[in-house]
Amino acid sequence: MTGSFNDSLPVFAVAQMNSQDSIAHNMATATQLMQQAREQQATLLVLPENFACFAAGQQARTAERFDDLQQQLQQLATTYGLWLVAGSIPCPYRPNGQPVPDHRVRSTSLLISPEGTTAARYDKIHLFDAQVGDTTGSYQESATFEPGEAIVVANTPFGCLGMMVCYDLRFPELALALRKQGADVLSAPSAFTEMTGRLHWQLLLRARAMDTQCYVLGAGQQGTHGSRNTWGHSAISNAAGELVAEYNETDAGVITATFDIKAVQQRRESMPLMQHRRLGLLKDF
Numbered sequence: 001m002t003g004s005f006n007d008s009l010p011v012f013a014v015a016q017m018n019s020q021d022s023i024a025h026n027m028a029t030a031t032q033l034m035q036q037a038r039e040q041q042a043t044l045l046v047l048p049e050n051f052a053c054f055a056a057g058q059q060a061r062t063a064e065r066f067d068d069l070q071q072q073l074q075q076l077a078t079t080y081g082l083w084l085v086a087g088s089i090p091c092p093y094r095p096n097g098q099p100v101p102d103h104r105v106r107s108t109s110l111l112i113s114p115e116g117t118t119a120a121r122y123d124k125i126h127l128f129d130a131q132v133g134d135t136t137g138s139y140q141e142s143a144t145f146e147p148g149e150a151i152v153v154a155n156t157p158f159g160c161l162g163m164m165v166c167y168d169l170r171f172p173e174l175a176l177a178l179r180k181q182g183a184d185v186l187s188a189p190s191a192f193t194e195m196t197g198r199l200h201w202q203l204l205l206r207a208r209a210m211d212t213q214c215y216v217l218g219a220g221q222q223g224t225h226g227s228r229n230t231w232g233h234s235a236i237s238n239a240a241g242e243l244v245a246e247y248n249e250t251d252a253g254v255i256t257a258t259f260d261i262k263a264v265q266q267r268r269e270s271m272p273l274m275q276h277r278r279l280g281l282l283k284d285f
Contacts, residue, residue, distance in 0.1 A: 009258040009259060009260055010043035010044070010157075010158040010258070010259045011040065011041050011042045011043055011044075011256050011257070011258055011259070012042065012043065012044050012046075012185070012215065012217055012236060012256065012257055012258075012259050013037040013040060013042035013044065013045045013046070013254045013255065013256045014045070014046045014217050014218060014219040014234045014235070014236055014245075014247075014254065014255055015030070015033045015037070015045060015046065015047050015048060015051075015219050015234065015252070015253070015254050016048065016219065016220055016221075016222050016232050016233075016234040016247045016249075016252060016253055016254075016255075017029055017030070017033070017047070017048050017051055017221055017222070017252050018221065018222055018223040018224075018225070018250075018251075018252060019048070019050055019051050019052070019053065019054035019221060019225065020053075020054060020055060020225060021053060021054070021055035021058055021226075022053075023052055023053050023062065023065060023069075026051060026052050026053060026054075027052060027069070027072065029252050030047055030051055030052070030076075031076060032252070033045070033047070033252060033253070033254050034076055034077075034079075034080045034082060034084070035080060036253070036254050037080070037082060037254050037256070038080040038081060038082060040254065040256050041256075042082060042254075042256055043082070043083060043158055043259075044082065044083040044084070044085070044156075044158065044161075044217075045082050045083070045084055045085070045254065046085040046087070046187050046188075046189055046217045046218075046219040047084070047085065047086055047087035047189060047219055048087045048189050048190060048191060048219045048220050048221045048234070049087050049088045049107070049165055049166045049189045049190050049191040049219075049221065050087065050088060050191050050221065051086070051087040051088075051089075051189070051221075052065075052069055052087075052089050053090075054191065054221060054225045054228075055225065055226055056226055056227070056228070059090040059105055059144050059145070060090070060092075060103070060105065062089065062090045063089075063090035063091055063092040063105040064092070066089055066090065066091045066092060066108075069089055070086075070089075070110060070118065073086050073110065073112055074112055074116040074117065074118065075116060077112040077113065077114055077116055078114060078115065078116040081114045082114055083111070083112070083113060083114060083119075083156060083158075084110075084111070084112040085109060085110070085111055085161075085163070085187045085189060085217075085219075086109065086110040086111075086112060087109060087165075087189035087219065088107045088108060088109045088124065088165050088166075088189055089107075089108055089109075089110070090105040090106070090107065090108070090145075091105055091106045091107075091108040091123070092105050092106075093106075094106065094123075094146075095121055095123065095150070100146045101146075102146075104143075104144055104145055104146045105144065105145060105146070106123040106124070106145060106146055106148060107123065107124035107127075107141070107145050107148075107165055108121060108122070108123050108124075109121070109122045109123075109124070109163055109165050109187070109189060110122075111154050111156075111161060111163065111187075113156075119154050119156070120152050120154035120161075120163065121152070122148065122150075122151075122152040122163035122164075122165070123147070123148025123149070123150070124145070124147065124148055124165040124166070124167070124168065125147055125148045125149070125151070125168060125174065126147070126167045126168045126170070126171055126174070127141035127142045127145055127147050127167065128141045128166065128167040129141060129142050132193055132195055132196060133195060134193055134194065134195045134229065135227060135229070136193070136227060136228055139193075141167075151174065151177050151178060151181065153178055153181040153182055153183050158185075158259060158261070159184035159185055159259070159261050159264075160181075160182040160183050160184050160185070161183065161184075161185050161186075161187060162175070162178030162179070162181070162183030162185070162186045162187070162214070163178075163186075163187050164178070164186055164187065164188050165188070165189055165190070166188070166189065166190040166191055166192065168188070169188055169190070169204040169205070169208055169218075170200075170204060172207070172208065172211050175208045175211055175212045175214075176211060176212060178212065178214075179211075179212035179213070179214060179274065180274065183212065183214055184214055184215070184261055184264055185214055185215045185216075185217065185259065186208060186209075186212065186214050186215070186216045186217065187217050187219075188205065188208075188216055188217060188218045188219070189219045190218055190219065190220045190221070191220065191221040191230050192220060192221075192230060192231045193228070193229065193230060193231065194229040194230060194231045196231070197220070197230065197231020197232070197233065198231060201218070201220070201231055201233055201235075202233070202235065202243065202246075205218045205235055205237045205243070206237050206241040206242070206243065207241070208237075209237035209238065209239060209240070209241045210240070210241030211273075212239075213239045213240075213264065213267055213268050213271075213273060214239055214264070215236065215237065215238055215239055215257075215259055215264070216236070216237045217236055218234055218235050218236070218237075219234050220232045220233060220234045222234075222250060223250060232247070232250070233246060233247065233248065234246070234247040234255060235247070235255075236255065236256075236257040238257070239263070239264045239267050239268075240267060244257045245257045
């Protein structure tokens with residue numbers, strides 16, 4: 001099955017998963033979700049953060065499989081005729097091929113085309129080092145991951161896609177930089193904790209959409225993963241900051257929304273936020 005583009009509006013899909021420590025089982029679930037997305041006429045599917053394996057201490061083991069997983073995902077994208085944002089996968093090397101030092105890895109999100117090529121790679125810039133009042137308490141991604149150093153906007157047949165991962169949503173300057181480089185859509189594969197997600201998930205998706213006048217595609221993990229609990233509620237916000245789709249179930253699934261780039265452009269013309277920004281007054285920001 002191959003993808004095609006016509007005069008109809010493209011359909012965006014975001015997935016929700018409850019990934020565990022079995023890469024084979026998680027990949028089988030991701031495959032089912034790709035099939036569901038294609039059956040719903042989706043053009044693009046976003047998988048959650050850590051979709052291939054979500055288990056404490058398993059990042060290095062998963063990173064050893066990075067090249068193999070990338071090849072599997074490329075084949076699946078071709079099979080189902082989808083553009084695929086492959087959530088995030090631990091990667092043992094930097095974009096230039098240099099190994100990540102100090103026994104760390106990169107949190108890498110891949111954009112894969114329906115032709116089976118990797119169109120873009122984004123390494124998560126902002127790492128979640130925070131105290132949360134849940135059963136886990138302290139999170140320190142920087143102990144395991146090396147932060148990325150480049151923002152990424154990729155050209156696609158349906159518009160320009162700016163790439164983020166989870167904690168990146170809390171930094172409006174990143175989203176605005178993506179918009180400045182031409183983004184029409186922002187991908188946000190995530191694994192928000194249950195506590196922080198309950199407070200901020202919807203708010204952040206809508207705020208980043210409103211800041212940038214972009215669609216924001218938030219694909220989440222949901223449920224229990226060992227000792228960690230995630231919020232889920234995968235959702236799509238339009239460029240006006242309105243949630244146009246939300247997944248409120250506890251099992252794995254996908255939701256979809258159509259994307260009208262002309263409506264996005266009209267909103268930007270009627271309220272030209274980027275032209276109204278007075279950065280000269282904020283040079284110390």
